[in-house]
Amino acid sequence: MTTPEEHILEVLKGLPVLMTRSHRLFLSIPREDLIKTMNILSSELAIQHLSTITARDKGNDLELLYHFMLQGVVITIKTTCPKNDPTIDSIVTIFPSAILYEREIHDILGIVPRGHPDLRRLVLPDEWVGGYPLRKDWKPPAEQEAEE
Amino acid sequence: MERIDILLSIVYLLLFPGFLFLFAFSLFTEYLDRKIYARIQRRVGPPFLQPFADLVKLSAKEDIVPEKAEHFMFTAAPLIGLAAIFAAFLYLPIVSTTGLHSFNGDLVVVLYLLTIPTLAMFLGGWYSGNVFGQKGGMRVASLLFSYEIPFFLALLTPALLQGSWKMADITRFEATHPLEFVVSLLGFFIGLIALQGKLERLPFDIPEAETEIVAGPLVEYSGRRLALFRLARDAEMVVGAGLIAVVFLAGPEPILPLEPVYLSWLVAALVFLLKTLFVIFLLILLKSAVARIRTDQMISFAYQWLIPLTLVQIFIAIIVRFFGGI
Amino acid sequence: MGYVKLPIGPQHPALKEPENFTITLDGERVVNVDIRIGYIHRGIEKLMETRTYTQNLYLVERICGICSYAHVYNFTQNVEEILGLQIPKRAEYIRTLFLELERLHSHFLWLGVAGHEIGFDTLFMYTWQDREVVQDLLEMISGNRVNYAMNAIGGVRRDVSQEHRKKVLESMDYLEKRAEFYKNVAINEKTILARAENVGILKPQVALRLTAVGPTARASGISVDIRKDDPYASYLDTPFEVITTDTNDVLGRVVVRVLEIVESIKIIRYLMEHLPEGDILKKAPRKIPEGESISHTEAPRGEDIHYLHSNGTEKPDRYKVRTPTLANLPATAEMLKETYLADVPIIVAAIDPCMGCMDRVLLLKDGQEKPGELISGEQLRRYGIKWYAERGWNA
Structure with missing residues (x-):
């Protein structure tokens, strides 16, 4: 009997999949390939469970991590986008549950998912003008004002 | 002689068993309601004077009329409700076979007066200018018929059995024909359930449904006006339960011919109280054992079960009457 | 009278925490629902980047007031994974005990809230009294009722004594009887059935597509449980069943939770009877090497996933938390469509919403x-x- 990990590795053969421990798979891709990879996950692996999308500030780039789950195995797709062009293709059409997670990363890190149907604020207040709090160069507005 | 009559009427109207008595008894009922409900839920419950303290405190609180509310109707609603109930109370036979007034058809008058608080509730909610209040008002209005029809019909059963619309005749008849209670047993329970709906208590507290529409019609009420509404609610429970006690359980009967005459009044009042409390106790039990149902469920419950069963009850009454009565 | 927009929240008696559901009503029917969250966004993720790992241990616990332990567990598991630290077996068992006790009190609490939402306050009072039994156990072992401060990086801070074990086992006998009683109430009481049956329908396909998690998904017949799929703590040793029903409605969610109470009691009994001897804590360094780790657990409300990226300092570089309620929100919006206004509170409550999320x-x-x-x-x-x-x- 093949384990879920072996099955996933078999399907994703040829792609640089990294297994850090049992039940944890990582795959780094350029952002142009995002939709292509998502389609593979959705059609060939029949994954429906998108756990969440994590985004983090890497200095010059913003890194996005799409966490999927299949039979307990967490598959993480990593991609980056430069800070001067923080856009990414929206995956809402493939994974409808991404709708809230993409709103969240747009809200707190300023990553724009292209093609997202509803980019209102999610966690920050509607009148928020204080920038993107989870970027490393962000300061609370009180400090921002003091500097000015 | 005439002067004494007037004096007695004033005492009857204002003190006992009139307004003051109803006021005190209403607060006592609220205490019982809350205490027994709490004990069933394994809680301690309020101290004896809590309902009175609540009323005094609420009366002293800031009383706000929202800008969007219709000032006149918003203020009038609780007063109309309370006045109607106090008026209804005077017709109930408590100390003797009759109330303050007794005439053929007094039962129907009390039934009509008891509908007014519901309408007051609807008006208060509708004119409060709040979306929750209006929603609640709409619910009051849409549910009105699902309990009023069974309530009316159920309470008319004993009148049909006896052939009089006078409460004094009904109680007299019941006191002499105990079998009458067995025949109208179904009507008694329908009356109880419909009264629970009239009082907007669980499982029928749909117009107030705290977790859905906050407090429904009462959402904008505060201070004195809220206190009045609450008092009206408690008094409605007393009068509603009292009416059921009168119509089905013979009210203050049997009246013992004791000397002096006020002793017999007291005994009669005591009998009436015990019967009313019994009815109230049943209402509390029902409240603590159920969840709130939905508007559509209540309407279909009324039309599929309550009203047909009431018709069965009336049919039984007519048959019994036709075959010579009891 | 046309469409009416009714705001449920941010402040509303049906909601225990501020959220906003703007409901468009046609009479009593719900036409559309718009959900707005973020009223209690406290910026914990940002705050965590400014604190040391030890400090974060206590911060992470305050994400949620009910499932606090699931969050701490995830945090410590992430840090230990990056450190490559294997914690003592006894500590694993004690952690599992806390995870399950938390599930117990959370499910009892939920049952009461569900009762309250449909106006059944007697059920609410009964279940919350029984929940106190679990709370007493938690307080007895950890000293705290809500934020237990039980975990340390490398193990747990307090041991379970022989008396504790005895007391836990006694309480489990009592709670098992109560769970049986609630099961009978839930499936026999007419007014509960009237309010829960065929209400808030979530079809399995929709649940999968919108990634519902936890009891919400399991009530739609989806057998998803991280404890079985990706065993953590000592779930590999402990025998238990994944409870599913296929009724897809609120009643199913009630039944799933009540039966999960019974399963949790079984797990706790097993843990207490097989508690291994040994240490409860291993020493861990203050600085965490560079690395990343993902940890997910089956919190009482469903999959709770945490991501940690460390940069070799005393403080995390990025910490991400996704609570189960967020995952269940799209499914909730779906369940609310075409229902009655009266069903809105119970449907929302049925996912057991718990909004946790900045220094602001x-x-x-x-x-x-x-x-x-x-x-x-x-x-x-x-x-x-x-x-x-x-x-x-x-x-």
Whole structure:
């Protein structure tokens, strides 16, 4: 009997999949390939469970991590986008549950998912003008004002 | 002689068993309601004077009329409700076979007066200018018929059995024909359930449904006006339960011919109280054992079960009457 | 009277925490639902980047007041994975005990809330009294009722003594009887059935597509349980069943939770009877090497996933938390469509919403000149003192 990990590795053969421990798979891709990879996950692996999308500030780039789950195995797709062009293709059409997670990363890190149907604020207040709090160069507005 | 009559009427109207008595008894009922409900839920419950303290405190609180509310109707609603109930109370036979007034058809008058608080509730909610209040008002209005029809019909059963619309005749008849209670047993329970709906208590507290529409019609009420509404609610429970006690359980009967005459009044009042409390106790039990149902469920419950069963009850009454009565 | 927009929240008696559901009503029928969250966004993720791992241990616990332990567990598991630290077996068992006790009290609490939402306050009072039994156990072992402060990186801070074991086992006998009683109430009481059956339908395909998690998904017949799929703590040793029903409605969610109470009791009994001897804590370094780790657990409300990226310092570089409620929100919006207004509270409650998520106080000024302003804790303190002084009170 093949384990879920072996099955996933078999399907994703040829792609640089990294297994850090049992039940944890990582795959780094350029952002142009995002939709292509998502389609593979959705059609060939029949994954429906998108756990969440994590985004983090890497200095010059913003890194996005799409966490999927299949039979307990967490598959993480990593991609980056430069800070001067923080856009990414929206995956809402493939994974409808991404709708809230993409709103969240747009809200707190300023990553724009292209093609997202509803980019209102999610966690920050509607009148928020204080920038993107989870970027490393962000300061609370009180400090921002003091500097000015 | 005439002067004494007037004096007695004033005492009857204002003190006992009139307004003051109803006021005190209403607060006592609220205490019982809350205490027994709490004990069933394994809680301690309020101290004896809590309902009175609540009323005094609420009366002293800031009383706000929202800008969007219709000032006149918003203020009038609780007063109309309370006045109607106090008026209804005077017709109930408590100390003797009759109330303050007794005439053929007094039962129907009390039934009509008891509908007014519901309408007051609807008006208060509708004119409060709040979306929750209006929603609640709409619910009051849409549910009105699902309990009023069974309530009316159920309470008319004993009148049909006896052939009089006078409460004094009904109680007299019941006191002499105990079998009458067995025949109208179904009507008694329908009356109880419909009264629970009239009082907007669980499982029928749909117009107030705290977790859905906050407090429904009462959402904008505060201070004195809220206190009045609450008092009206408690008094409605007393009068509603009292009416059921009168119509089905013979009210203050049997009246013992004791000397002096006020002793017999007291005994009669005591009998009436015990019967009313019994009815109230049943209402509390029902409240603590159920969840709130939905508007559509209540309407279909009324039309599929309550009203047909009431018709069965009336049919039984007519048959019994036709075959010579009891 | 046409469509009416009814705001449920941010402040509303049906909601235990501020959220906003703007419901468009046609009479009593729900036509559309718009969900707005973020009213209690506290910026914990940002705050965590400024604190050491030890400090974060206690911060992470305050994400949620009910499932606090699931969050701490995830945090410690992430840190230990990056450190490559294998914690003692006894500590694993004690952690599992806490995870399950938490599930127990959370499910009892939920049962009461569900009862309250449909106006069944007697059920609410009964279940919350039984929940106290679990709370007492948690307090007895950890010293705390809500935020247990039980975990340390490398193990647990307090041991379970022989008396504790005895007391836990006794309480489990009592709770098992109560769970049986609630099961009978839930499936026999007519008014509960009237309010829960065929209400808030979530079809399995929809649940999968919108990634519902936890009891919400399991009530739609989806057998998803991280404890089985990706065993953590000592779930590999412990025998238990994954409870599913296929009724897809609120009643199914009630039944799933009640039966999960029974399963949790079984797990706790097993843990207490097979508790291994040994240490409970291993020493861990203050600095965490560079690395990343993902940890997910089956919190009482479903999959709770945490991501940690460390940069070799004492403080995390990025910490991400996704609570189960967020995952269940799209499914909730779906369930609410075409229902009755009266069903909205129970449907929302049926996912067991728990909004946890920054160092931020929003001050709304009168007249809306400056709608939102961010102020620091110190500014807030001064503002408070001024506010009271202006009114002649002593701050």
